[in-house]
Amino acid sequence: MKQKDQSFGLYIHIPYCQKQCHYCDFLTFINRDETIDKYIQYLLKEIKLYRHLDLTVDTIYFGGGTPSYIDSQYIQHILNEINLTFHIQDDCEISIEMNPESVSEEKLQDYLEAGMNRFTMGVQSFDDQVLRMMGRIHRRDTVFEKLQMMDEMEIHNKGIDLMFGNPKQNRAVLLNDIQTALTMNINHLSYYALMIKERTAFHRWVETGQFILLDDETERSMYHLIQDELSAAGFEQYEISNFAKPGYQSRHNLKYWKLQNFLGLGIGAAGNFDLVRTQNVGELEQYYHFIDQDKLPISEKEAMDIEEREKEYIMLHMRLVNGFSLSEFQERFGSDFLNKYESVIQKHLKYKTIEVVDGNLRFTPYGLDVGNQFYLDIL
Ligand SMILES: C[S@@+](CC[C@H](N)C(=O)[O-])C[C@H]1O[C@@H](n2cnc3c(N)ncnc32)[C@H](O)[C@@H]1O
Ligand code: SF4
Incomplete structure (x- = not known):
């Protein structure tokens, strides 16, 4: 089972954040900034390990954690190494996830110089009370300020992430979130339904009854409100949680749902290579240990037979509209x-x-x- 499209995506995991959000279980470190420099040096070595393969890359995605939290020069170094290691297609989509509070003009300038051409910002809500409850450090005004800064720098290929289904986010708050988002100069919107993840503050609050989750019917009607309002404003839904102005779908994320090839770089990163799914080790010491031996830091390789792959293909594709x-x-x-x-x-x-x-x-x-x-x- 070979794919027609043999260009690869690259996912690069930056596992650092300033503060833990109350709903999030992504692999990230808080108060471990002294490890950033060493982590990036090893990430550069991991990239080099792919040199002999002569792969062509057409999407690159910096995710986290919070890639905009670390010094932007690290991002430049990583992109330099990627350029030396892979053949980068001329129209390569290069995206970065950012949090509002850590965006600055200097960082944006560095990203542009390094070739970044797609920017997403985790906004989650425009209601300060909801943001506080979620454990976010930014406030509504920070988002306006940073998006305006990007407009002034003529950064137009940008989008935001929002969430719905928070217990304190009633229909009026949701409608205000949607309408505020639609006043922004953005061309992509990810709108996620809140998932309660184990080992998060939200999970504890649900267990202790402090949080009462929305019933299915209310959640569905909120989802429909989002779909209706965004579609009326010219955003086309292309996946369960993703909406874009025509021509601005995330090419990188489409690779996940279309089961195309991508490499995962950095701790905990997942990859997909034809019939094999890979998962990098999730701990720093293990990660360093593999790379010190010039080995790819892959802990799991799941080889699937055609029948399993076929089922996976159907499941993932059916997320797409x-x-x-x-x-x-x-x-x-x-x-x-x-x-x-x-x-x-x-x-x-x-x-x-x-x-x-x-x-x-x-x-x-x-x-x-x-x-x-x-x-x-x-x-
Ligand atoms: C990799 S995460 C984090 C990127 C960035 N650090 C931020 O906070 O926006 C990307 C997006 O996943 C969504 N997300 C994270 N945890 C979630 C959860 N428990 N349920 C639903 N969406 C979640 C958020 O909207 C977030 O912006
Ligand atoms: S939501 Fe983003 S900023 Fe918050 S802990 Fe998760 S990765 Fe970090």
């Missing part, structure tokens, strides 16, 4: 999807959860809400 192309499926897996899963397809066409449009199988808007049964039937 356009689903997947039946002819591409045939080309990639050598089987006719509609024949192979005939009884599942008949059932779900009847219940109007799926549809076939222009040769693509996809969820109907109703199906996007209740998609679980389709997944269970496919599995």
